[in-house]
Amino acid sequence: MTNTLVVEKAKTSKIQDVDFDNLSFGSVYSDHMLVCDYRNGKWEAPKVVPYQPLSLDPSAKIFHYGQSIFEGMKAYKDEAGDAWLFRPLENFKRLNKSAKRLAIPELPEEYFMEGLTTLLQLDKDWIPQNPGSSLYIRPFMFASGTGFHASPADEYKFIICTAPSGAYFSGKVKVLIEENYSRAANGGVGYAKAGGNYAGQFYPTQLAIEKGYNQVIWTDDNSHEYIEEAGAMNVFVRINDTLITGPTSDRILDGITRKSILDIANEEGIATEVRKISVHEVVEAAKTGELKEMFGAGTAAVISPISAFGYKDTDYDLPELQNSYASLLKKRITDIQYNRVADTFGWRYKV
Structure with a gap:
């Protein structure tokens, strides 16, 4: 060509x-x-x-x-x-x-x-x-x-x-777990980066902003019992020392940052699970102190830490950690992106 x-x-x-x-x-x-x-x-x-x-x-x-x-x-x-x-x-x-x-x-x-x-x-x-x-x-x-x-x-x-x-997000974000609206449905176009997917998010997100939140955590279209994505990003949850994210499907975007995080976490010896995450599990872990971190992952922000989430008119704060998985993983990814370390995965592409 x-x-x-x-x-x-x-x-x-x-x-x-x-x-x-x-x-x-x-x-x-x-x-x-x-x-x-x-x-x-x-x-x-x-x-x-x-x-x-x-x-x-x-x-x-x-x-x-x-x-x-x-x-x-x-x-x-x-x-x-x-x-x-x-x-x-x-x-x-x-x-x-x-x-x-x-x-x-x-x-x-x-x-x-x-x-x-x-x-x-x-x-x-x-x-x-x-x-x-x-x-x-x-x-x-x-x-x-x-x-x-x-x-x-x-x-x-x-x-x-x-x-x-410049940097996409500054500081941590406060999110609302969505109980009514859905980002995508089974058999739909949720896995595609279609413009309409984002247009459909704007109204529920605006409602959350009016309540004092920065972003929405989307739940499944059928029962609203399972966490799926964080705004326009994939979402990760750390319970104790295990990092969990939902499986990709025809509702969830196959994020490149998401895949990279899982590979780096495994190399770092961080326990990972790719499975459905129920809202109930996250709320209970927050109540017992086992919920250590939540963060969104995507190209624009790389990793966007979540400081608190709201669900059924109750807010749950996440702890401030000195050595968070979010900061470790973001540094590992950005060091590769900016050619500061050896790229053992073969991800970097010279222009």
């Missing part, structure tokens, strides 16, 4: 206008983006072009039937100025898994990987080196084909945009 990837450089750069010491998450955008169109039954050659608005017909099916998926990734710069990705092929595989579920044509691997690395090499100066900072990468695909008929589109767009960003 090397000979067919077209690169159109921006005439001027916006980088001199960016305060890299004060970056909010995903609100400043780099100079270029990758664009690839699906037409006439095949993906055309990708192009790297200046970051710019899109022009879409009002009848484009994305607006009417929600065929939209995305991924979240980061590029990191080490002290020597080299740029790295973290398990990018896992993001590619999950993108195509999501595409298949939403009847979107799957993307060739070389289009994703070569397009991404070309984009990052061009915008390498946009990868910040400040502690905790990174270049957030947003690959996404959506239906650009037109028509009001309720059917898959005949044209699609694949785009990668990037945004230099």
